[in-house]
Structures are given as structure tokens and as C-alpha cells.
Amino acid sequence: MAGGVRVGKGTALMANEVIPQHTTQPLPSGSQIPEKSNHQKVVEYENEKVFAVKRKARAAKDRAVMG
Structure with missing residues (x-):
């Protein structure tokens, strides 16, 4: 267990293996945030x-509040 992180799925990592991080570079200072x-x-x-389950739970909650 590396760094206290436990992975439940996928291939086990070797003791010294690190997963590369995929990050986006920060925007330059003063630039506009692009539209999506x-x-x-x-x-x-x-x-x-x-x-369906969430809808049923919401209906039951509404009935409990009103009744």
C-alpha cells in the first residue's frame, strides 16, 4: 500500500511504481477562461x-412530511 492509498480494482503496482498524473497546465495570468x-x-x-429508486425515496419522504 503506497502512501496510504488502497486501490480496489485494476493491476497492482510495484512498490516503487508511480502512476503518471494527467493534469492541465494553468492559464496564463490575466487570461480569460475559455467557454466550454x-x-x-x-x-x-x-x-x-x-x-427510479431516488424518485421512490423522494416520494416516500414527501409523503412522510405531508402525512
């Missing part, structure tokens, strides 16, 4: 089963 592209604006959709 259509690709960046895509919304993540929930699994239909998860959505």
Missing part, C-alpha cells in the same frame, strides 16, 4: 434503476 465546448457540456445521465 459542446463536448464538455454533455451531462452524465443516471442509470434508470438508480433514478
Whole structure:
């Protein structure tokens, strides 16, 4: 266990192996933040089963508050 981090999936790392970090370079000082592209604006959709369970829980909570 490297650095107190535990990985539940994937290939085990060797004791001295480090995963390369994929980071974006910071914007230059004073520059404008670019608008999001259509690709960046895509919304993540929930699994239909998860959505149904959340809807059911919300309805039960609403009934408990009103009743």
C-alpha cells in the first residue's frame, strides 16, 4: 500500500511504481477562461434503476412530511 492509498480494482503496482498524473497546465495570468465546448457540456445521465429508486425515496419522504 503506497502512501496510504488502497486501490480496489485494476493491476497492482510495484512498490516503487508511480502512476503518471494527467493534469492541465494553468492559464496564463490575466487570461480569460475559455467557454466550454459542446463536448464538455454533455451531462452524465443516471442509470434508470438508480433514478427510479431516488424518485421512490423522494416520494416516500414527501409523503412522510405531508402525512
